[in-house]
Amino acid sequence: MNFIDQKFPSLRFRRTRKNEKIRNLVSETSVSANDFIWPVFICDGNNIEQDVPSMPGVKRRSIDLLVSAASEAFDLGIPAICLFPYTEQSLKTEDCAEAWNPDNLSNKATRAIKNEIPELVVMSDVALDPYNINGHDGFVENGKIVNDKTIEALVKQALSQAEAGVDVIGPSDMMDGRIGAIRSALEKNGHSEVSIMSYAAKYSSSFYGPFRDAVGASGTLTGDKKTYQMDIANSNEALRLVARDLKEGADMVMIKPGMPYLDICRRVKDTFGAPTFAYQVSGEYSMLSAAFEKGWLDRNKIIIESLMAFKRSGCDGILTYFAPEAAKLLK
Numbered sequence: 001m002n003f004i005d006q007k008f009p010s011l012r013f014r015r016t017r018k019n020e021k022i023r024n025l026v027s028e029t030s031v032s033a034n035d036f037i038w039p040v041f042i043c044d045g046n047n048i049e050q051d052v053p054s055m056p057g058v059k060r061r062s063i064d065l066l067v068s069a070a071s072e073a074f075d076l077g078i079p080a081i082c083l084f085p086y087t088e089q090s091l092k093t094e095d096c097a098e099a100w101n102p103d104n105l106s107n108k109a110t111r112a113i114k115n116e117i118p119e120l121v122v123m124s125d126v127a128l129d130p131y132n133i134n135g136h137d138g139f140v141e142n143g144k145i146v147n148d149k150t151i152e153a154l155v156k157q158a159l160s161q162a163e164a165g166v167d168v169i170g171p172s173d174m175m176d177g178r179i180g181a182i183r184s185a186l187e188k189n190g191h192s193e194v195s196i197m198s199y200a201a202k203y204s205s206s207f208y209g210p211f212r213d214a215v216g217a218s219g220t221l222t223g224d225k226k227t228y229q230m231d232i233a234n235s236n237e238a239l240r241l242v243a244r245d246l247k248e249g250a251d252m253v254m255i256k257p258g259m260p261y262l263d264i265c266r267r268v269k270d271t272f273g274a275p276t277f278a279y280q281v282s283g284e285y286s287m288l289s290a291a292f293e294k295g296w297l298d299r300n301k302i303i304i305e306s307l308m309a310f311k312r313s314g315c316d317g318i319l320t321y322f323a324p325e326a327a328k329l330l331k
Ligand code: PBG
Pocket: 125, 126, 127, 128, 129, 137, 172, 173, 207, 208, 209, 210, 211, 212, 225, 280, 281, 282, 283
């Protein structure tokens, strides 16, 4: 960049800030509903809407109400939704078989949404934690989370989601080699149009706490996820993971959490230029919501500012629980 031979008063930055029109003209970044993927929680039953106490304003919805909410989101211009099931304790097992049940909550919701709103992009979550008796994303054997055997299960789970009609598979499990295995299984089974958004740089973060409440995993998780999720201290490793996942067939990559990891978003975008997403995770949502409730931060302004930060850092899109509200604000 050619930085400045000019100096004051020929150089006055305030000239391009003097009114809204000229500010709009020179603005470098924009955020719109087109950038949003809305993560939603599904529960069993009919006509049910439950609050998630640690995420004020976020609900678990039964499929019928989820379809209506999805339809409203679609009408607001939101292109995509990401499904997370709340799994009853009785369906959690050591073999995690519910994960690839064609009629599990996530697959039923996919069919219902695709039936009513075929154009809405549906993204699913691939990981065993909602179905695992011990809350981990992979199988646990002798106290260890086993990689390769987990991949076989993740492939079955991904195929059941593709059969149900998802557009985007989102492996959030952080096992090594799962992107390649899922991609080749999709190709072999006639799902070459189903894309993969890899949770490529997913950190072992404490910002996921409220999400684990939302999906009913908080009580079940034993230990932590540090042997498969990334060390919060690392940055170069994120680039190596993204490179690996792109090579294995990821169409899009994600950085997670979001706001505390914007440095990673920027490095990933600059290095690869691939479709790059960030997940503004549950803890970020809850932290902001708590400050809104206290009256300490301006809700509407902060929502937009927090989302703009992702676009400025190079992200093409954002998974955010604020999606419908932000879409309304941006209308
Ligand atoms: C688990 C999964 C998690 C999130 C998405 N998928 C939590 C975890 O890894 O423990 C977190 C999302 C959020 O915090 O909003 N596969």
